[in-house]
Amino acid sequence: MNAEPAVQRRLLDLQDLDLQLDQVAHKRASLPEHQALKELTAEKSVVDRELVTADTEVSDLQREQKKADSDVEQVRQRKARNQQRIDSGQVTSPRDLENLQHEIGSLDRRISDLEDAELEVMEKLEAAEAVQTDLRTRAEAFAGRQSELETTRDAALKELDEQRAELGDKRSTVAAELPEQLLAQYQRLREHNGGIGAAPLVGKRCMGCRMELAPSDLNTIKAAAPDAVLRCEECGRILVRTSESAA
Template sequence: MKVDPAVQRRLLELADVDAELARVDHRRRTLPELAEIADAEKAAQAKKDAKVANETALGDLDREVKRQEREIDAVRAREDRDRALLAGGTVSSKQMTDLEHELNTLQRRQTTLEDELLELMERREAVELDGQHAAVELAKADEALQDAANRRDHALADLETVSARRTADREKLVPEFPQPLLDLYERVRKNRGIGASLLRQRRCGACRIELDRTSISRIANTAADEVVTCDECGAIMVRTPESGL
């Protein structure tokens, strides 16, 4: 394939543009913020789970406290009723004895229930403090997640700016090349990542392999307008005075 040497040299500009676009694409996919966000999302979810578990525990304790309070109220009501019967003087001596025994039992029961209620209230206070701590930790996790997301968005916006600029550069360059040359370039770029490179000091700029004497001799004797490719990677090798031929 014969192509004007000046047009071949312009391929190096296209290759530079494509290399930068490839770096931008790689950067998009490997932003450190992406891994940071994934970790932050896991941390935030763990904090949310902890907060929900705390709220569940607090709800269970609240129900237990109310049940205990109702039972204490029932014991007190029974005690008040018995004391009212005793104060009324309308019961027999046997009933009085039974009521006094029941009152003693109710007092012991009330003391036990009140001790249990106090323990429940202490547990509830501890769980409530844990809940406040969980809420603070969740807020911190959400803040860290939002911060990482903001940094990711800023980085992506910068990359998008570079991508748009270099894509525009590429669109201006592409029409300068004959279609057969462009087809060869795109085919090699798709398969190898680099479609064209500078042959510098007898070394292919794409695969970095130094050419042997036979290849150098063959290329040196090839017309300047003939397109040459690397035997190793297939990239178009653009010859300039730096090629060392």
């Protein structure tokens, strides 16, 4: 394959642009915000699940407390009615009076038991609400942090996308100047050589693999026509002669 020396040097310009595009792609994929958001999402998912459980527990305890309050109030009202009957003198029969007084005593004990149960529910509810409040605070903090990270990430991605677009335009311009066969070979080599398909010969060294060429290879290069497209014998990349080449 042959290509004018100036065209071969433009291949190095293309290689430089491709390396810059690779760097932009790497930066896009490795933004610290990506990992931070991934970790934050995992932590937030745990808190969200715990919050659902806490909300359910608080709701259940609130219903339980309402029932306990209602039970106490019903017994108190019944006691009050009995006491009112006694105080008003409506009960004249000694036996009926004794029965009412006995029932009032039973109601007092019942009220005491219900109030103990009511207090226990209140304490459980208070503890559950404290957990719920803490989880909501943490969930809100996660949401705020997530928003901050997304804003920072999106700004970084926008800047990188602008760089990628600018580099892409430059690459298209350079690629259009290269012969199709040379461009195709470069792209194949680039795919199989870690993103580097062409490299300059600096002194006696191929800057693609950083290996110094053997004297016999240098002699072959010196004897080659200026427009001959050469390959490094060590790495197989297109080897471009420049003013810094020893051959």
